[in-house]
Amino acid sequence: MTSLEQSSGPLPMIRFNGITKTYDGGRPAVDDLSMDIDRGRITVFVGPSGCGKTTSLRMINRMVEPTSGTILLDGQDVALQKAAELRRSMGYVMQSSGLMPHRSVIDNIATVPRLNGVPRAEARARATELLDVVGLASELGRRYPGQLSGGQQQRVGVARALAADPPVLLMDEPFSAVDPVVRAELQEELLRLQRDLAKTIVFVTHDIDEATILGDKVAVFAVGGRLAQFAAPEEILRAPVDDFVAGFVGRDRGFRHLSFQQGDHVTVHPIETIEVDQLADPTVSVRSAWTLLVDADGRPHGWVPQATRGSIATQADAVPGGSLYTRGDTLRRALDAALSSPSGLGVAVDDDGRAIGVVRAAEVFELIERARLDRGRADHNTAV
Amino acid sequence: MDYSSSNLFVQMGEWLSDPVNWSGSRGIPMRVLEHLGYVGLTMLIACAIAIPLGLFVGHTGRGRVLIVSGIGILRALPTLGMVFLFALLFYRGVLPSVWALVLLAVPPVLSGVYAGISSVNRTVVDAARSMGLTERQILFRVEVPNGLQVMIGGVRAGILQVVATATVVAYAKADGLGVFLVEGTQINDNGRLFGGAVIIAVLAIAVDGLMALIQKFAISPGLRAQQPPAGPLKESGRQEAVASAQGGTT
Structure with a gap:
């Protein structure tokens, strides 16, 4: 205009x-x-x-x-x-x-x-x-x-x-x-x-x-x-x-705005996994509170809580997972992966859909906060 | 003619099966051809008037009130009365009868064409215009093919009425299938009277069957694949066509 x-x-x-x-x-x-x-x-x-x-x-x-x-x-x-x-x-x-x-x-x-x-x-x-x-x-x-x-x-x-x-x-x-x-x-x-x-x-x-x-x-x-x-x-x-x-x-505009922020810096933590084939074998135990269920190719298929490990023998018994976060995706996807996951851990996958680890909501928030501060500084600089 | 029985149907059967009635310039085949000739001429004139008018009003929406009331007036005219009026006003012969029949055929054709065009989904027309079709292209490439079902329905109703009513020609000139009715009444020959009526009815059914066939092949399979959107105009157009078709055969 x-x-x-x-x-x-x-x-x-x-x-x-x-x-x-x-x-x-x-x-x-x-x-x-x-x-x-x-x-x-x-x-x-x-x-x-x-x-x-x-x-x-x-x-x-x-x-x-x-x-x-x-x-x-x-x-x-x-x-x-x-x-x-x-x-x-x-x-x-x-x-x-x-x-x-x-x-x-x-x-x-x-x-x-x-x-x-x-x-x-x-x-x-x-x-x-x-x-x-x-x-x-x-x-x-x-x-x-x-x-x-x-x-x-x-x-x-x-x-x-x-x-x-x-x-x-x-x-x-x-x-x-x-x-x-x-x-x-x-x-x-x-x-x-x-x-x-x-x-x-x-x-x-x-x-x-x-x-x-x-x-x-x-x-x-x-x-x-x-x-x-x-x-x-x-x-x-x-x-x-x-x-x-x-x-x-x-009212969701704050959340939608995250679609425009790249999530390249989100830290991906390692996660214990268990393969589908091992579920029926009761000798394979899990150590973490939540263990990620993966298939032979490493693709995620839900969660195995430590508390109910004994009753989970097939993939259908596992707790369904949340949305997936593809590495490099936006902060909105990263945050959604963490928030929608029953374990509170957002599953991160590579471009082929193989699980590479998990992201935490709190860390995504930190990144959002840091980006906001950076932008504030930039706006301030251009204004001066 | 001497009949073997006083029973109407027996007399009719004897008249219809008498080979004398099936040959010569006064025989049934000749009368059928004459009759169809008048129907053809009437429909040609009626279509030449009603189709362009219906296309124009259907496409532009202009003059809608005028043609709707015009159709109403035309429908109220008694055809036989018009034959005598035209014959008195102008001259004897077949032309006054043909004009009277044209007045009969115009309303169903006109309302069919108009209803067909205006029944076409406005969204499709709007899309065609947005793509850059000119008004003429919209009319002939979109509206006519999509409204064809209803349009042919109108022509069909018109033909049916004219086939049944072209008997009036016989009052002005001894021509067409009406001759059997007029003669039958005059000489009190019931076999001839009812035989003629049956031939007219059979002819009407045959012509209508032919039109139904044309209608079937002229319509795009794409319009048969789905139920066409039931616009109020299309529905009323159909009912009109059906109503006037019934009016024509009785």
Whole structure:
């Protein structure tokens, strides 16, 4: 917002310049919005319903026309471009997949290339490749949208948006209609895709968690179409600018913020282990209060408390473990591993999933405290 | 014609099985062809009027109130009355009858096309527009294929009504299957009267069966794979089509 007049740095992919949208003379749905959207990054619009985030998104491809102000796409005013052609130059993914029910999955994906005059065979070949890119089996291409699950439909929706290889992707709450497990999967896949494709993605969501997971930058909208804060997610969680943002970010924001702190320095302590094969052998005793149960490859499978060692003969008898902490993961994962473990010891694993030791919650807290002090010093130094 | 019995059904059977009635320019096959000719001409004109209008109103939503009330008015018109009115106003011959039949066929076709287009899931249309389809492409590549089931249903209902009602042509000119009904009444030949009626009924069922077949093959398998979203318009469109189809055969 502050850099509008400065032309230093690369040209933003999308620039909102004093955009206001009013419906029938009522209160503005979007109020004097000015912001720059970085090229090749994911920018998330987040906010409660009625905050104008979707309206703002839909003004980029002229599905909604602003009442005043201009939107520049790569320096060009979108209002001067033909709406249909402008829209074809951007991928669009919506909440309900919006797939055409009368066309096969392949033909749905090939829609925009076909409109652009790509021959059918070529467009279909490309569509089949894209199925693979979004993690779907190519056999699904012959099916119709009605025969797919919700998650599969959303993947097809993403493939369709990517089909013409547009530089910009607009995503309007694309994952909000699928269940949490599938949503997490889709989020991870999107990040994986983005690492290879480096598209300029504008992503709308009402879920602050999703915003902080996906966004390189997050724009928090307040009711009435006001842009409350536009910053890196880490900054929004750490330093919300006002009560609205603080309230919207929610009461777990301190915990969520740990997602942005690397856990490289967390101390991993050795832990006594017992193999699954040894459980049935009563002569193998355990010395620690909690002994980690591992398989032949060293992967953790729960805990064996010393007190009840005698009654544990198979893997099913062991106490189920908590979440795992992969070495080098964030402090949030480290802390969660420790807090969710029945023994209070978070199991740390290497990249292959083999147990390498345990982490303690108290030590994670120490690291958090130390990082906070460091940051305070850094802020103080820059302020001076 | 002399019948062996005074029983209606026996007379009908004898009339239908008499080879004399199955040949020549006044025979049943010729009358069936004439009849189908009028049905074809009527449907051609009715579709030329109703389909573009229905597509326009369905896609834009403009003029909805106008066509809904227009359809209501057209439905209230008695076809036979219109045949005589047009014949008096213009001239004798078949054209007044055809125009009267067009007035009969337009309402089901128009409401079917309109209901078909507006029944298409708005999210799908919105997605198509967002992807960069032009309005024309949205209409013909998204709305028409998805609304086709209901649209053909409207045409089907129209044809059925016209097949049954094209008998009125015989009042203006001795043509079509209506001739058997008019003659049968005039000369008190019940075998001819009921025989003609049965032929019309069989023809109506055959034509409708053919349309059902066309409907089946014209619809994308993707729309059969799932239950189409039950929009209120689609449901009412279906009921309308069914109701008018029943009205046409009775």
